[in-house]
Amino acid sequence: MIEVKNLVKDYGGHLAVDHLNFTIQDGKIYGFLGPNGAGKSTTMNIITGYIGATEGDVWINGHNILEDPEEAKRCIGYLPELPPLYVDMTVKEQLDFAAELKKIPKKDREEEVLKVMNLAKLTDVSGRLIRNLSKGYRQRVGLAQAVLGFPPVIILDEPTVGLDPKQIIEIRDTIRELGQKHTVILSSHILSEVSAVCDHVLIIDRGRLIASDTPENLERQMADASGMELLIKGEEAKIRDILDTIPQAADVTVKESGEEAVKKVTFRLAGTGEEGVDIREIIFFAFADNRLPILSMHVNKASLEEVFLELTADAESEDDQEEIQNEIQEDGELNTDMESENTDTENKSDGEEEL
Numbered sequence: 001m002i003e004v005k006n007l008v009k010d011y012g013g014h015l016a017v018d019h020l021n022f023t024i025q026d027g028k029i030y031g032f033l034g035p036n037g038a039g040k041s042t043t044m045n046i047i048t049g050y051i052g053a054t055e056g057d058v059w060i061n062g063h064n065i066l067e068d069p070e071e072a073k074r075c076i077g078y079l080p081e082l083p084p085l086y087v088d089m090t091v092k093e094q095l096d097f098a099a100e101l102k103k104i105p106k107k108d109r110e111e112e113v114l115k116v117m118n119l120a121k122l123t124d125v126s127g128r129l130i131r132n133l134s135k136g137y138r139q140r141v142g143l144a145q146a147v148l149g150f151p152p153v154i155i156l157d158e159p160t161v162g163l164d165p166k167q168i169i170e171i172r173d174t175i176r177e178l179g180q181k182h183t184v185i186l187s188s189h190i191l192s193e194v195s196a197v198c199d200h201v202l203i204i205d206r207g208r209l210i211a212s213d214t215p216e217n218l219e220r221q222m223a224d225a226s227g228m229e230l231l232i233k234g235e236e237a238k239i240r241d242i243l244d245t246i247p248q249a250a251d252v253t254v255k256e257s258g259e260e261a262v263k264k265v266t267f268r269l270a271g272t273g274e275e276g277v278d279i280r281e282i283i284f285f286a287f288a289d290n291r292l293p294i295l296s297m298h299v300n301k302a303s304l305e306e307v308f309l310e311l312t313a314d315a316e317s318e319d320d321q322e323e324i325q326n327e328i329q330e331d332g333e334l335n336t337d338m339e340s341e342n343t344d345t346e347n348k349s350d351g352e353e354e355l
């Protein structure tokens with residue numbers, strides 16, 4: 001279990017982490033979600049003992065990261081945003097070296113390294129120089145390094161940034177596999193990422209925790225923002241009378257549809273979180289019983305993306321919101337763009353053929 005209490009990080013007047021409190025339970029995959037600059041990396045760097053906090057405490061399985069750093073760090077495997085790799089080493093050499101640094105007993109090292117190479121699907125490239133690996137493969141080496149020694153908690157900072165869609169799917173599969181035996185915390189500014197793999201989401205904005213729940217519950221929170229749109233053949237008064245008997249239908253509007261005798265009906269869905277209730281069936285039978293035909297029915301369901309935007313709306317300017325929305329919409333493209341940006345940088349510095 002990880003306990004974060006009243007955590008503050010002040011970078012010379014800039015409050016990157018602002019009195020953060022949360023608990024991470026064992027055996028789940030947690031998503032640390034927030035826009036760029038929200039304080040995710042700073043928090044992860046403090047939890048893993050890379051940097052110190054200005055105020056507050058972090059306990060990892062009962063060990064305080066400041067007072068008992070060795071024991072606390074032993075419980076954690078960390079993949080930082082930029083994995084520390086020696087580009088002149090082969091994959092195997094890098095992992096052997098990391099195993100030594102992690103003080104894995106000599107007799108177990110070979111087996112441990114083979115295990116993590118297998119998990120991260122690196123066996124085929126074990127003899128390749130890291131400088132010749134693509135961003136995706138380097139990320140796998142970083143992941144394998146984090147998992148070495150199989151610590152109970154694995155922390156991954158933006159593990160899929162810069163990867164192409166195929167690599168993203170592969171890393172997600174590995175994260176799910178890790179989640180079966182470890183507590184995993186991953187940070188991301190992409191919603192689809194956390195909802196795809198996480199059991200629990202912590203939303204952070206401007207250094208503060210603004211929500212902590214399952215992806216499903218967060219979506220449910222926004223159920224009131226969901227609504228229905230129908231085309232119904234019938235008179236307005238009759239339609240309204242029928243909807244008056246359905247408590248889930250709130251803020252009903254009835255307009256002419258443009259088609260003779262057909263009305264365009266919209267309403268907000270209130271209290272749709274009840275299990276086993278399908279509002280479409282209720283609506284269908286209510287109108288069928290009254291012999292009013294429904295010509296079309298459409299449910300506008302609030303997504304986790306809307307929850308995120310709603311929750312961060314107070315703190316963000318309209319321009320920032322637009323940027324986040326664009327990023328969310330262009331999720332796939334965004335990653336591809338980042339990949340080409342990163343690849344460009346790598347090519348410039350390495351000047352060698354990539355895998």
Ligand SMILES: Nc1ncnc2c1ncn2[C@@H]1O[C@H](COP(=O)(O)OP(=O)(O)OP(=O)(O)O)[C@@H](O)[C@H]1O
Nearest residue numbers: 011014016034035036037038039040041042043189
């Ligand atoms: N070493 C530093 N010195 C000063 N300010 C910093 C430092 N590191 C981070 N910051 C600032 O602290 C804030 C939080 O940064 P952090 O990197 O933790 O956010 P993040 O949520 O991880 O963002 P990203 O997704 O862009 O990595 C940002 O405003 C950032 O500019």
